[in-house]
Amino acid sequence: MPIAVDARPAPEQLAEAFRRVRAAGHADEPAVLVHDLDRLRAKLADVAAAFAGPRALHTVAIKANPLVGVLRVAVAAGAGLEAASIEEVHLALRAGCSPDRIVFDSPVKTEAELAEALRMGLRINADNFAEIERIAALHTPACASRIGLRINPELAEAAIALTSVGHRGSRFGVPLSQHSAIVEAFARHRFLTGLHVHIGSQGVTIPELVDGVARVWQLRRELVAVRPVPLDMFDLGGGLPAQYRDDAPRLTPTAYAAALRAAVPDLFRGDVQLVTEFGRSILADCGFVVSRVEVVKPGPVAGLHVGADLFVRRVYRPHEWHHDFLAIGRDGLPLAGDPVATTLAGPLCFGGDVLARDLPLPALAPGDHVLIRDTGAYTLSMWSRYCSRAIPAALGLDGDAVTVLRPRDTIADVVAFWGG
């Protein structure tokens, strides 16, 4: 049966997937991070179909989920990878991505990292003028790297301030208002052949995304008019929000691409290579986490095996980072029963380690489970070592198989992490 990507996986589907994981020998894990690799393939195909173009390159943002087994599936499905650090570049290589399909986007690149990136022939988006000068000093005519400049379109700040990066005053990219300096840089450096824009992650709307692209496309028109070297690459970044609740709009790649086609039809003309860098919108609903309920204290407060270590943003800014929670019984079936206002607490030793307060859930008992939806992006990648608990096993659902993408940390792994 084809995988429906126009809605989140239903609770019954998630519970069924969890039963498969348990049946495959993982029933005794305190917590598991599950990744639906078949769904990932379907989500990637959906992006490719929405932005269909002769030369489009769709990359996946590694920082959303750096598990090499996940990246490998993306690469095998035809995606490139977007790296926020030189270390992520090496994760991309390990996943089998060819250098010309890796986009190196770190906002703070050292000279040595730039030299390595140029030597390998990565795609590079320069973040600022100083970086362009560093590249100019290292660049040779034989270099295969495609190089773009990140532009800040200077929109209004997006709804989630901490992940807004395309507003006036943001430190990311060269502000659009530095127009004459941008024109001068492109006139001087023939290796600059692309433009890059990325305005945020979650908390942005399709009109805001389109506005950012349209402003930078207008800049491209002006640059093309004054410069003989073609500007044949346009990287529109990521930032398409994921749907974390049933009553939130589902912003599909198809809807985003249609809005772009209407506002910036030339983007799809075929004389520029379109590059995308989606992370969250592709990966979030490809993953879920299940923790055993270890203890139930008066309240009731259910003590779980994941908390602020796995859900840093959720714990500190719960109003911005929502997750849905499902109560699952010992048998792996959704629990029924009258809702009780339940607090879900993490295992770390501080009062704030709470995933949800007074959440209406069927009464939980030790040995039951809590399933947390939409954890495929910015969850494991943001793991915090505070209290030094083992990172849970990361598993993949791949056809009929349940694969281990990363085994649960051993005690020795954790001791070694701290230099022991």
Ligand SMILES: *Cc1c(COP(=O)(O)O)cnc(C)c1O
């Ligand atoms: C984080 C990031 C992305 C991915 O953002 P999503 O919200 O996950 O789509 C893409 N490009 C750049 C430059 C980023 O910093």
